[in-house]
Amino acid sequence: MDLEATKISYSGNIREITLGKDDKAVTIGGETSYPFHIFEGKMPNLPSIAMEVYDSPPDDWPEAALEPFVGVTDDPVSWAKKCINDYGAEMICLQLLSTDPNGLDRGADEAAETVKKVADAIDIPLIVWGTANHDKDTEVLKKVCEVCQGKSLIVGPLEEGDYKKIAASAIGYKHTVIASTPIDINLAKQLNILLDNLGVPEEKIIMDPTVSSIGYGIEYCYSVMERIRIAALTQQDDKLQMPIICNIARESWKTKEVKIPTEEEPTLGDIKKRGILMEAISAITLLLAGGDIMVMRHPEAIKLVREMIAELTA
Amino acid sequence: METAIAAGVHINASCGGAGVCGTCKVLIKKGEVESTRTSRITDKEYESGIRQACQCRIASDLIVDILPESRMEKAVLSRENKEISSQAPMPLADGWKFSPPAKKYFVELPGPMLEDNTDDLTRMLMGLRQQHSLDDLSVDYEVMSNLSQILRDGDWQVTVTTLPDNTSGVKIINVEPGDTRARHYSLAFDIGTTAVRGQLLDLNRGKVLAQIIEYNKQISYGEDVISRIVQSQKAGGLKKLQRAVTDTINGMIAGMVEQAKVGIEDISHMVVAANSVMVQLLLGLDPKYLRLSPYVLTVNNVPLVKASSLGIKLRDYVNLYALPLVASYVGGDIVAGILGTGIYQRKTVTLYIDIGTNGEMVIGNSDWMVTAACSAGPTFEGGGIKHGMIATSGAIEGFDINHQDFEPVINIINGEKPKGICGSGLINIVAALLKSGVITQNGKFNTNLSTKRLRKGDDVYEYVLAWAAETQIEKDIVITEVDIDNLIRSKAAMYAGCQTLVKSVGTSCSDMEQVIIAGTFGCNINIENAITIGLLPDLPRDRFVFIGNGSLLGARLTSFSDDLLRDGQKIAGMMTNIELSENADFMDNYMASLFLPHTNTEIFPSVRIEKGRIN
Numbered sequence: 059m060d061l062e063a064t065k066i067s068y069s070g071n072i073r074e075i076t077l078g079k080d081d082k083a084v085t086i087g088g089e090t091s092y093p094f095h096i097f098e099g100k101m102p103n104l105p106s107i108a109m110e111v112y113d114s115p116p117d118d119w120p121e122a123a124l125e126p127f128v129g130v131t132d133d134p135v136s137w138a139k140k141c142i143n144d145y146g147a148e149m150i151c152l153q154l155l156s157t158d159p160n161g162l163d164r165g166a167d168e169a170a171e172t173v174k175k176v177a178d179a180i181d182i183p184l185i186v187w188g189t190a191n192h193d194k195d196t197e198v199l200k201k202v203c204e205v206c207q208g209k210s211l212i213v214g215p216l217e218e219g220d221y222k223k224i225a226a227s228a229i230g231y232k233h234t235v236i237a238s239t240p241i242d243i244n245l246a247k248q249l250n251i252l253l254d255n256l257g258v259p260e261e262k263i264i265m266d267p268t269v270s271s272i273g274y275g276i277e278y279c280y281s282v283m284e285r286i287r288i289a290a291l292t293q294q295d296d297k298l299q300m301p302i303i304c305n306i307a308r309e310s311w312k313t314k315e316v317k318i319p320t321e322e323e324p325t326l327g328d329i330k331k332r333g334i335l336m337e338a339i340s341a342i343t344l345l346l347a348g349g350d351i352m353v354m355r356h357p358e359a360i361k362l363v364r365e366m367i368a369e370l371t372a
Numbered sequence: 373m374e375t376a377i378a379a380g381v382h383i384n385a386s387c388g389g390a391g392v393c394g395t396c397k398v399l400i401k402k403g404e405v406e407s408t409r410t411s412r413i414t415d416k417e418y419e420s421g422i423r424q425a426c427q428c429r430i431a432s433d434l435i436v437d438i439l440p441e442s443r444m445e446k447a448v449l450s451r452e453n454k455e456i457s458s459q460a461p462m463p464l465a466d467g468w469k470f471s472p473p474a475k476k477y478f479v480e481l482p483g484p485m486l487e488d489n490t491d492d493l494t495r496m497l498m499g500l501r502q503q504h505s506l507d508d509l510s511v512d513y514e515v516m517s518n519l520s521q522i523l524r525d526g527d528w529q530v531t532v533t534t535l536p537d538n539t540s541g542v543k544i545i546n547v548e549p550g551d552t553r554a555r556h557y558s559l560a561f562d563i564g565t566t567a568v569r570g571q572l573l574d575l576n577r578g579k580v581l582a583q584i585i586e587y588n589k590q591i592s593y594g595e596d597v598i599s600r601i602v603q604s605q606k607a608g609g610l611k612k613l614q615r616a617v618t619d620t621i622n623g624m625i626a627g628m629v630e631q632a633k634v635g636i637e638d639i640s641h642m643v644v645a646a647n648s649v650m651v652q653l654l655l656g657l658d659p660k661y662l663r664l665s666p667y668v669l670t671v672n673n674v675p676l677v678k679a680s681s682l683g684i685k686l687r688d689y690v691n692l693y694a695l696p697l698v699a700s701y702v703g704g705d706i707v708a709g710i711l712g713t714g715i716y717q718r719k720t721v722t723l724y725i726d727i728g729t730n731g732e733m734v735i736g737n738s739d740w741m742v743t744a745a746c747s748a749g750p751t752f753e754g755g756g757i758k759h760g761m762i763a764t765s766g767a768i769e770g771f772d773i774n775h776q777d778f779e780p781v782i783n784i785i786n787g788e789k790p791k792g793i794c795g796s797g798l799i800n801i802v803a804a805l806l807k808s809g810v811i812t813q814n815g816k817f818n819t820n821l822s823t824k825r826l827r828k829g830d831d832v833y834e835y836v837l838a839w840a841a842e843t844q845i846e847k848d849i850v851i852t853e854v855d856i857d858n859l860i861r862s863k864a865a866m867y868a869g870c871q872t873l874v875k876s877v878g879t880s881c882s883d884m885e886q887v888i889i890a891g892t893f894g895c896n897i898n899i900e901n902a903i904t905i906g907l908l909p910d911l912p913r914d915r916f917v918f919i920g921n922g923s924l925l926g927a928r929l930t931s932f933s934d935d936l937l938r939d940g941q942k943i944a945g946m947m948t949n950i951e952l953s954e955n956a957d958f959m960d961n962y963m964a965s966l967f968l969p970h971t972n973t974e975i976f977p978s979v980r981i982e983k984g985r986i987n
Binding site: 218222242244247248251252255295297 | 813814982
C-alpha cells in the first residue's frame with residue numbers, strides 16, 4: 059500500500075518582485091509553499107544573497123571577517139567590485155555606517171554621493187541600509203533616493219517613526235523600500251498597511267522583521283517569520299505577502315563568540331571557522347523560516363549557504 | 373457649506389465637500405442658490421428644494437434648514453427614561469410587575485385595654501395579618517426599641533415598612549407613627565471604579581426624582597481595581613478605601629435629598645450594583661484573594677447589611693442590597709445590566725458589552741450565558757486623558773472635522789463652553805481624525821499637514837480642539853498622541869475581550885443577533901465611529917443598541933420589583949466566567965487590536981481608509 063504524505067494546502071503566495079534593472083535584475087519571492095517545501099508548492103526564485111559593503115572602513119571586525127577584503131575596505135566602489143568579481147555577489151548591500159550621528163556623523167550629501175558612485179560602478183541590485191536613527195535616516199535616505207533617481211535602489215530601514223518622508227521620496231524616484239519592524243507580526247503588518255495608505259505599491263515593499271544571530275534570540279525571530287509565512291500562505295493575508303530580507307551578517311559578527319581568541323577559549327574551536335559558522339548557520343536558520351534575501355559578509359559562509367540552498371532545492 | 377462652517381453651524385460632510393457623499397443635504401426654504409446637481413439628490417428631493425450644501429453657491433439671502441440626517445446630533449445629559457414602563461423602546465426586562473421589595477403598610481389598631489392586654493408587637497402583627505394578609509413576618513430587633521412609644525404617638529395608626537429578608541421570608545424593618553405611605557423612597561447606586569452614579573427613586577410612582585454622578589473618591593488610591601486591591605493591603609488601607617467610597621455616597625445622597633426635597637427618614641431601601649472589588653471594598657471585606665489564582669470572592673450572594681453600619685449616612689433601618697457577584701472581575705454591575713435589559717428572558721443570542729474602566733462582556737440568551745472581564749483602563753471615563761472628564765456638562769462629545777482646512781466642529785454636553793473631553797467624545801474625535809487623515813492608522817499625527825491646530829506640545833504632538841478663549845478652563849483643550857495611544861489600548865482590550873469570548877463558545881461576532889452597549893462614557897455612542905476605531909465589531913448597524921448605564925438601570929429595576937430581585941440571583945447563577953488573564957488567545961487578540969481599526973483590516977470591511985491622503 060502506498061503511503062500518502064500529508065500535504066498542506068496553501069491559499070496564498072508570496073509576492074514576486076524584481077529588484078535592480080535591465081538584464082542584471084534579480085527576481086525574488088513568488089513562493090507558493092513554506093520555505094523549501096518544494097514537494098508541496100513552488101519556489102520559483104531561489105533565495106538571494108546580498109554582500110555587505112561599508113561606506114567607511116570597519117574598525118571592530120574580527121580578523122577573519124576582514125581577511126577577504128584586505129585592501130578595499132577604504133573604498134566602497136572597489137569593495138563592491140571585489141564582491142562581484144571575486145565572490146560572485148548577486149546583490150550588494152551598502153551599509154551607511156558613517157552617517158551614524160553617534161559615530162562619524164557624515165552628512166546626507168556625502169553619503170548620497172558615495173551611494174551614487176557605487177550605483178554607477180555596478181549593475182547588480184544595490185541595497186542601501188541606513189543607521190536606524192530616524193532623523194538622520196530621513197535626511198540621508200531622502201537624498202539618496204533623489205540623487206540615485208533611475209537606479210532602482212532598495213532603501214531601508216523604514217520604521218514606524220520615519221517611514222513617511224522616506225517612503226514619499228522612494229515612491230517619487232521609483233525605488234523599493236524595506237519596511238522594518240521589531241520582531242512582531244502585528245507591527246510588521248501595520249507598517250505595510252501604513253505604507254499602502256501612503257501609496258507605496260505593494261511590489262515595492264520588502265519586509266525586515268529584525269533578526270539576530272544564533273545564541274541571541276534567533277528562535278524568536280524564527281517564530282515571528284514563521285507566523286508571517288503562515289498568515290501569508292494559508293490565511294491569504296495579503297498585507298504579509300511581501301518577501302523578507304534579513305540583515306544577519308552584522309548580527310553574527312558582533313557577537314562575543316566570534317571575537318574570543320582560540321587560545322583564550324580552546325573549547326570553542328578555531329576562531330576563523332567559528333565566525334564563518336556563526337554567520338552561515340544563522341543565515342540557514344533564517345532561510346528555513348522564510349527569508350528571501352540574506353545580507354551576508356564572509357565568502358566562506360556564503361558558499362556554505364549556497365550549497366545548502368542547492369541541496370534543499372535539488 | 374463654507375458659510376455654515378464660518379458661522380459655526382455643523383453640516384455633515386463625509387467627503388469633505390467633494391459632492392460625492394450626499395451627507396450634507398439641506399433644504400433651501402427661502403432665497404436663491406446656484407447649485408450643481410449630482411446623483412446624490414433624487415428628483416423628489418430636488419423638487420422640494422433639497423440641495424447638497426457643498427454644491428451650493430449663495431445667490432441671495434437664504435433661509436436654510438439642515439436636514440436631520442445632516443446634523444450632528446446634539447447631546448442631552450441623560451437619555452435614560454425617567455419613568456419606568458415595560459413598554460420602553462429599549463431592550464428591557466419584561467413581564468415583571470411594579471412591586472418594590474421595600475413595602476409600606478398602613479395599619480389601624482385597636483388600642484389595648486385591660487381585657488385585651490396583648491403586647492404591642494403581637495397587636496401590630498395581628499393587625500398586619502388581618503388588614504394586609506401578611507403572615508410569618510420576622511422583625512428586626514431594632515424595631516422594638518421604640519415601638520411602644522411610636523404606636524402611642526400615632527394613636528395606634530402606624531405605617532410598617534417590610535423588606536424581603538435573606539431567606540424567602542419578609543421582615544419588618546421600620547414602624548412610623550401615622551400614615552407615611554405617600555413618602556416612600558429608595559436609592560439605587562452604580563458604584564464604578566472611576567465614577568459613582570446614584571438615583572433617588574419614588575417607590576409609589578416608579579419615578580426617578582434625582583440623579584447625580586460623582587467621581588469615586590477612591591481614585592486618589594489608584595485608577596483601576598488592581599491598584600485598589602494593592603492599596604487595601606497596606607496598614608489601614610481597607611478602612612481608608614471604605615471611607616472614601618462611603619464619603620462619595622454620602623455626599624451624593626445629601627445632594628439628591630436636597631434636589632428632590634425629600635426627607636432622609638423616608639428613604640428605606642438602598643440597592644447597589646458594582647463590580648466585585650467595589651462591593652468588597654464598600655462592605656469592608658478584604659479583597660486580597662480576588663487577584664490571586666484561582667480568583668475567589670469572599671461572597672457571591674451578599675447578605676443584607678445595614679447601610680449605617682458601613683458608614684453610610686442613612687437611618688439605621690435602611691438595608692443595603694448588593695446585586696449578586698459572579699467572579700472576581702465580573703460583578704453585580706454586569707448582573708444588573710443583564711437583568712435590566714432582559715437578555716436572560718429572550719432566545720436572541722445577545723452580546724452585552726459594558727464599556728468602562730473594568731470592561732465586561734456577556735454572550736448568551738435565556739438558556740446560557742458566558743462572561744468575561746478585562747481591564748480597559750479609565751480612558752472611557754476620561755481617565756488617563758490630558759483633558760479627559762466624566763460625561764457631564766461642558767464635556768466635548770460631538771466632533772467632526774473639515775477635511776479641507778482641518779478645522780473642528782464640536783458639540784458640548786448642555787451646550788456650555790467646553791471643559792474637557794468625555795469618553796464618547798474621545799471615540800468621535802479619534803474616528804474623525806482618522807477619517808480626515810489627521811492621524812494615521814497607528815494613531816500618530818500626520819505632521820505634514822498645514823494647520824495651526826496641529827502642534828508639538830510637551831514633547832508630543834497634539835491637536836487643539838478648542839482655543840483657550842473659547843473654553844471654560846481658559847486653556848487650550850487638546851488631544852495628544854498619548855491620549856490616542858491610551859484610547860487604542862483601551863479599545864483593544866475591549867475588542868480582544870469580545871473576540872476571545874465569542875470564540876470560546878465556538879461562535880463568531882457575526883452570529884450575534886443583537887449587541888447591547890452599556891456604559892456611562894457619554895450620553896450616547898456613535899456606533900459608526902466606535903466601529904471606525906475598532907472598539908465594536910463591524911456588524912450591521914441595526915443590531916446595536918445603546919442603553920447607557922446598564923448597571924444603574926438594573927439597580928433601579930431591582931428597587932422597583934421583587935420579581936426582578938429574584939431574577940438577579942438566578943442570572944448570577946447562570947453565568948459561566950471565562951478568565952481572560954489566563955487566556956493566551958486574549959493576549960494575541962489584544963496585540964492585533966492595537967491599530968485603527970485593527971491590524972486585520974479584513975474583519976472591518978466597512979471601515980475605509982482613504983489612500984494617499986497623507987502627503
